[in-house]
């Protein structure tokens with residue numbers, strides 16, 4: 465038996481996930497994602513394996529930092545199989561289409577590439593074991609991060625390796641709880657929030673209710689930079705609860721008292737994905753399914769509007785509040801949120817609500833850092849923009865397990881993994897999580 469693992473991306477940072485497993489002379493890649501912020505992408509020419517030699521590419525979920533480089537891989541000669549869950553296969557198409565459109569590629573070439581990737585991709589059910597060549601088998605378990613997300617367990621008779629992918633928090637709207645992998649020799653574990661404890665769902669919804677109450681009180685706007693896939697739908701779900709759950713309505717009477725505050729989804733991709741989420745209701749959790757059965761569609765409600773073209777977008781930028789505006793990108797590194805923030809950050813009536821991780825080097829991270837200071841400002845498109853809007857952070861929506869969640873997940877594995885390798889986390893988060901794991905007698909690789 466021979467085994468080697470190389471981390472080609474997201475070893476000590478949180479974007480650009482890509483891991484290479486060389487097992488029994490079989491070349492396996494786990495994720496092939498794009499980097500964000502100031503993280504450098506490793507040139508494929510310097511990989512220890514050529515794209516054309518890769519037999520299998522596993523995809524843990526359809527976020528762009530896990531799938532964004534698949535077109536590049538195919539262009540470089542990859543002809544292997546792409547293995548993932550059914551829901552991820554469905555979600556990959558619009559996500560890749562959108563990412564490639566931003567790269568200004570010819571529309572026909574783009575369509576061809578998307579069709580080629582779809583042809584190479586196979587969807588699988590959760591928790592069933594399948595055979596690859598050379599007596600290697602694999603199982604995909606629910607990771608609870610976004611719809612369709614999985615961890616990958618790859619094994620031979622001698623060795624078992626688990627790649628956690630991005631692990632979700634427990635008690636997440638719409639999603640089923642993460643599954644627990646079978647005992648393994650090597651666990652490659654994500655560590656995004658290895659040094660952080662999230663607010664629980666009840667606390668989150670309280671905070672959300674307070675922000676929305678404040679927004680209606682002064683006619684301000686609430687900006688929510690959000691990833692189109694995952695957080696946007698979770699967030700719509702929570703807002704639907706605040707608007708329609710009798711207890712929550714009583715707790716936050718001002719939100720629904722006079723005129724209902726309109727919610728704008730200013731993201732064509734967010735809209736496409738939200739529609740796909742509805743079609744994939746088979747994979748929702750029990751609570752979401754029950755709501756739908758009772759006639760309350762959990763990610764759709766009255767006064768939810770979608771903004772499609774740029775003319776509508778400009779109108780919305782100029783429109784007075786109160787309103788709630790969900791727009792990408794999630795870390796404010798581009799997209800329609802930038803226009804909103806240029807005009808909206810200098811107005812004290814407005815609120816900006818971060819519901820996802822803001823990697824260092826991104827505008828989102830800078831707004832959090834500088835916005836708390838008096839006289840704080842940031843540069844957007846080379847323009848100095850003062851930050852007077854209120855800044856709020858609710859981390860529980862970020863669809864990653866916190867330190868407690870990660871430890872509980874590892875503890876739930878029936879036997880201690882032979883070795884744990886921390887990946888997908890910034891150094892501080894990894895150090896804190898490593899300390900906790902060592903305290904519990906786990907063997908953690910440097």
Ligand SMILES: [Zn+2]
Pocket residue numbers: 525527530609630
């Ligand atoms: Zn993710």
